Amino acid sequence: MGLGQFPPHSDKKCQHRRSAIEADLPGLEEDIDLLLRLIDGFSRNGGGSRDQSFCQAVRGALLEGGPGAGKTALAKSLARHGGLPSYYCSCPSLFSRDRGDAERGLQEIFQTCIQKAACSEKESCLLVLDDLDCIGKDRKKARHVSDLGILAMLLECLDHLRGAHVFVLAIAGDASLIDVGLLQPGRLEITLKLSSLKQEQREKILANLLGKLNTKSPRAVEESSIQYSGRLLDSLACRTRGFNGADLAYLCSSALTSALRRSQSSDHVCIEEEDWEVAMEGAHPIDIPWLFVEGARLSDLAGMDEIIQTVSETILQPLLQPEALRAMGVPRASFGVLLYGPSGTGKTTLGLALAAAAQSHASFLAVECSELVNKVVGESERAVARLFQVARHRAPCILFLDHVEAIAGRRGFDTSSEQTMDRMLSTLLMEMDGLTAGDCMHDRTGSDMVIVVAATNLLSMLDEAFLRPGRLDILIEMALPDKEARAAIFLLHFSRMPLRFDTAVRGLKSEKNSTFTPLHEFAETMADLSEGLSGADIQGLCQEAALLALREDLDRSYLLPRHVMEALDVKRRNT
Ligand SMILES: Nc1ncnc2c1ncn2[C@@H]1O[C@H](COP(=O)(O)OP(=O)(O)OP(=O)(O)O)[C@@H](O)[C@H]1O
Ligand SMILES: [Mg+2]
Numbered sequence: 001m002g003l004g005q006f007p008p009h010s011d012k013k014c015q016h017r018r019s020a021i022e023a024d025l026p027g028l029e030e031d032i033d034l035l036l037r038l039i040d041g042f043s044r045n046g047g048g049s050r051d052q053s054f055c056q057a058v059r060g061a062l063l064e065g066g067p068g069a070g071k072t073a074l075a076k077s078l079a080r081h082g083g084l085p086s087y088y089c090s091c092p093s094l095f096s097r098d099r100g101d102a103e104r105g106l107q108e109i110f111q112t113c114i115q116k117a118a119c120s121e122k123e124s125c126l127l128v129l130d131d132l133d134c135i136g137k138d139r140k141k142a143r144h145v146s147d148l149g150i151l152a153m154l155l156e157c158l159d160h161l162r163g164a165h166v167f168v169l170a171i172a173g174d175a176s177l178i179d180v181g182l183l184q185p186g187r188l189e190i191t192l193k194l195s196s197l198k199q200e201q202r203e204k205i206l207a208n209l210l211g212k213l214n215t216k217s218p219r220a221v222e223e224s225s226i227q228y229s230g231r232l233l234d235s236l237a238c239r240t241r242g243f244n245g246a247d248l249a250y251l252c253s254s255a256l257t258s259a260l261r262r263s264q265s266s267d268h269v270c271i272e273e274e275d276w277e278v279a280m281e282g283a284h285p286i287d288i289p290w291l292f293v294e295g296a297r298l299s300d301l302a303g304m305d306e307i308i309q310t311v312s313e314t315i316l317q318p319l320l321q322p323e324a325l326r327a328m329g330v331p332r333a334s335f336g337v338l339l340y341g342p343s344g345t346g347k348t349t350l351g352l353a354l355a356a357a358a359q360s361h362a363s364f365l366a367v368e369c370s371e372l373v374n375k376v377v378g379e380s381e382r383a384v385a386r387l388f389q390v391a392r393h394r395a396p397c398i399l400f401l402d403h404v405e406a407i408a409g410r411r412g413f414d415t416s417s418e419q420t421m422d423r424m425l426s427t428l429l430m431e432m433d434g435l436t437a438g439d440c441m442h443d444r445t446g447s448d449m450v451i452v453v454a455a456t457n458l459l460s461m462l463d464e465a466f467l468r469p470g471r472l473d474i475l476i477e478m479a480l481p482d483k484e485a486r487a488a489i490f491l492l493h494f495s496r497m498p499l500r501f502d503t504a505v506r507g508l509k510s511e512k513n514s515t516f517t518p519l520h521e522f523a524e525t526m527a528d529l530s531e532g533l534s535g536a537d538i539q540g541l542c543q544e545a546a547l548l549a550l551r552e553d554l555d556r557s558y559l560l561p562r563h564v565m566e567a568l569d570v571k572r573r574n575t
Contacts, residue, residue, distance in 0.1 A: 014036060014040055017083050020077075020080075020081040021036070021077045021081050024077040025070055025073060025077060026204040026207070027197060027200075027203075028070060028194065031074065031192060032078075034192060035082075035169070036078070039082050039167055040083070041058070042165075042167045043083070043122045043165070058189050059162075059166075059168065059187070059189065060158065060167060060168035060169070060170065060187055060188040060190075061168075061170070061188060062170045062183065062190070062192070063170070063172075064174065064175040064193045065194030065195070066173060066244065067173065067244075067288075068244040068245060068246030069245065070194060070245045071130075071171045072393060072394055073245075075088070075128045076088065076128070078126065082126055085116045085124075087109065087113050087116065087125065087126070089109050089128065089130065090359070090394075091130060091131045091132055091135045092134050092292065092355075092364075093355050093356065093364060094135065094150070102150050103149055103150055103153040106150065110157040110161065117165045122165075124167065125166045125167070126166075126167050127169070128169050128171070129169070131172070132170040132172040132178060135150045135151065136151060136170070137177060137178070138177055138178065139151060141177070155187070158182070159186070170182075197245070199241075200237075202237040202248060203234070206237060206248055206252070209249055209252040210232075210252065213271070217256055217260070219267060219269045220268045220269070221269055221271060222269065232273075232276070236276065246390065250385055251280070252279075254385075255275045255279035262275065281378075288367060288372075288383060289367065289372075290365060290367055291400075291402070296356065297353050297356050297357075300353065301349055301353070302485070302488035302489045302492035302535075303481050303484065303487070304346065304478070307350070307476055310474070310476055311337070314474050315337060315354065315358070315398065316354070316357055318449070319358050319361045319362045319398075319449065320358070320361050335432070335470065335471065335472070335473060336454065336472035336474070337451070337453045337474045337476060338404075338453075338456065338459075338474070338476065339456075339478055340456050340476070340477060341457065341478030342478075343457045343536070344536025344537060345478040345534050345536075346478060346535045347402075347455040347457070348402050350455075350478070351366065351400040351402060354398050354400065354453060361396065362397055362398055363395075364398050365400065367387060369403050369404050369406035370403055370406040372387070372406070373424070380420050381423045385431060387431075388432075392435075395449055396449040396450070397449070398450075400455070401452060401454040401455070404454035404466075405461045407424045407428055408424075408425055408454070408466040409461050410464075411425060425463055425465075428466065429471065432452065432471045433470075454472065480532065480533070480534055481538075486530055487526070489538045489539075490522075490523035490527060491523040494523055497545075498558040499522075501560075522561055526564060526568070540571075541564070541568060542564065544567035545563040545567040546559055546563070549563045
């Protein structure tokens, strides 16, 4: 579909909106123009007139582009300034619910948008579906039946929209992996690709980034050092072929870091050509190995009510009800939370479960920190910086750093000649300070909030600077479960297992001079016998019990309490 087929729009209000979005995303003017025309045409149609030009008939579009191309930022800016009420859905967060709930969740989101449209003056609403790849994969490549279920639901929801005025803007990394059914007329009819940036686009983006450097720097950036920007922009734009917006932003912050390191003055800093050289050396596109979050829920964790309460108060409530917090005079949520404790106590599960708990109010990114450590000099700290960059783009966002000791280890213990660990730590500290000192502070509504949730089982290995208040304000200990917690964990697992108490068990129990125990009592009994075990041990023990029961009789469809007892014996023998 060529651009020429769309009628230009001249409405003043629309021009104003366009300028606001262009200011957010310089260099993407053509893409912004097309999207605005589509949305504007659609909402005019939604307003009642039924003279359908092509532009007015399009009900949905797919925005395609590689990581860091600015897809989410563009969609969010459109949502903010596009002139329609909007709803943002990060598709991976749909899976953080119970099986079958993803479909229901998707349906609810569409329903909400239909209602929003009905209540809006324009009778239209914009729905952004980010990371469509994870629910709209090509059906021929589906690995699970559940992939097909959610795809079918999405198709149904899109078709159901035909009578409602909801414009769907979906985002995907690669349109060729998306099911063709979704790209049919009446659904996501137009695919718009954010392709690699041309020289003049890079120039505009760099000019915008240079203009903002001062706000990011702890010391004033000397004007003259950015004033030679005409020549500088030219040469930088030439040398950054293949860079996307995020790469360019990293380049600029690297040059600033280099200048800050070099500069003697305490009140200002001057970015010289040599700083750009240093920045260029380490600059090329980089990808983050994100953890795919699927299925973790707070209800998977038993015996941790207090911890879950603290997490809700410090992380979730500020995201879900920022106004209530502001009314109390608290400007924003904590900046960072550390979950620490022995292995198997549910830190990762709790961290990942936040995705589901905060869904629809915040995006969620998770990473296993050891995966960021790269043998190539300079790559590791770039990966750390990139993490935060992406998180800021997706704000409000929870950034979960699992096994954070891999990047926040104590200074001075790094024996490698490259000092990679120390440099990663420095980058991490700088980025965390950026969250507190940068734009977030000005926005008291919480919409630019990035909350870091880190987890470790090696607290003593962490550098003290990382734990300083203002970086990680709240430390939550996740100790081995006490008796009461163990009973709750056993109960949770027992309630999901086909556990049967038959006469044989009564016999076994009475031999041990105990009365017949229903589920609760049996959980209490097991809790008494399992001191020192973690939540993961208890889970493993229940799985082992099921295996023992099957080993006895492959056709058995239930297990007996004695299998659980035997599994505990096996566990004790092996430790
Ligand atoms: N309190 C609990 N209730 C129910 N299940 C639990 C609990 N604690 C841990 N588990 C289960 O144990 C398994 C391992 O937990 P998880 O990976 O979250 O531990 P961890 O603290 O991150 O361990 P590590 O420090 O080794 O990374 C998970 O499947 C989780 O569901
Ligand atoms: Mg873990």
